[in-house]
Amino acid sequence: MDHKAIIAKINKHKKQPNLRFRLKNRTETFTDTLFYTLFDIETPVEDNLHVLEAMFEELVDLACWESEKPCKKVWKNYVEKLPGILEKLNKDAEATVNCDPASLSIEEVYMAYPGFYAIAIYRLAHELYTIGFPLVPRLMTEYAHRQTGVDINPGAQIGNSFHIDHGTGVVIGETAIIKDHVKIYQGVTLGGLYVAKHLQKTKRHPTIEDNVTIYANATILGGNTVIGANSIIGGNAWLTASVPSDSTVFHTPEIKIKTLSNA
CATH class of the missing domain: 1.10.3130.10 (serine acetyltransferase, domain 1)
Known part of the structure; x- marks a missing residue:
């Protein structure tokens, strides 16, 4: 050619x-x-x-x-x-x-x-x-x-006195609502429960009420998901449903330790 x-x-x-x-x-x-x-x-x-x-x-x-x-x-x-x-x-x-x-x-x-x-x-x-x-x-x-x-996403709605610590890996979707005095850590995702083009005009991402702290690598999904005020979401938690105010949510991993005697 x-x-x-x-x-x-x-x-x-x-x-x-x-x-x-x-x-x-x-x-x-x-x-x-x-x-x-x-x-x-x-x-x-x-x-x-x-x-x-x-x-x-x-x-x-x-x-x-x-x-x-x-x-x-x-x-x-x-x-x-x-x-x-x-x-x-x-x-x-x-x-x-x-x-x-x-x-x-x-x-x-x-x-x-x-x-x-x-x-x-x-x-x-x-x-x-x-x-x-x-x-x-x-x-x-x-x-x-x-x-x-x-x-x-520039479409997200974020209130006053917002703090992101470390930051790397944080994702906040277009229709997320974050109210006042919220703190989030690295790796947090405020995302959609699932992706489909016809959902473009709907609320797909969660609402975070006042004074919530979300620790590293927590994932919160869905437009109907509301994290109530004054709650603490622990690291690695996975949420697709609402949490009432003043809650503490945490993920408990199963830890297995191998030693020479029981390997």
């Missing part, structure tokens, strides 16, 4: 007219700039908001494929929400300082804690998601996922 024929075949199979990976790269740059604007004391807020607006206009041009949707109005609405998002994120950082005896300072949380970074990008993405601009928020949270190992 000659060179022109190869090119023709490749072009024939490039079927997605809106698939521009430039959008992914630009979203990552926008996400970094937004994070620095909110948190870095040396980054001028006023100047950077102008930079971010120009970046966002490019994202709109790349990602808003349906011309009848008013994507151009999204930025103004979004900027108005930034102070409230920052206030929530400061509460998240304070929750981490108060929960984790290993934290030396709140500055360490902002700069070095993957759980906080994942929550920050989730909160910044969630507001874009709720005002009807879905692809860019998904790219933002996937960028955080790649860096931290924490996968939070």
Whole structure:
């Protein structure tokens, strides 16, 4: 097969007219700039908001494929929400300082804690998601996922003072609801009981009430599953049904120890 024929075949199979990976790269740059604007004391807020607006206009041009949707109005609405998002994120950082005896300072949380970074990008993405601009928020949270190992869908609803410790392997699904003062550890999954395309518009993921702690590698599945307030879910627990308030749930493994005498 000659060179022109190869090119023709490749072009024939490039079927997605809106698939521009430039959008992914630009979203990552926008996400970094937004994070620095909110948190870095040396980054001028006023100047950077102008930079971010120009970046966002490019994202709109790349990602808003349906011309009848008013994507151009999204930025103004979004900027108005930034102070409230920052206030929530400061509460998240304070929750981490108060929960984790290993934290030396709140500055360490902002700069070095993957759980906080994942929550920050989730909160910044969630507001874009709720005002009807879905692809860019998904790219933002996937960028955080790649860096931290924490996968939070931008559609999830998460309350105040949320703490993720360690973080790696955490999965929080699109329709999960997490209320205030919740703590979760590495490997926790808040997922769907089963996967089917027709469930797209239904609540597929669990609800976690106030003051719940979920320890490492626990799996909680199903849209009707509610973990009651003030409960503790132990490590490696597997739940597909609701738990009342003030419960303690734990997994008891069977442990067998082989020695030379009974091997």
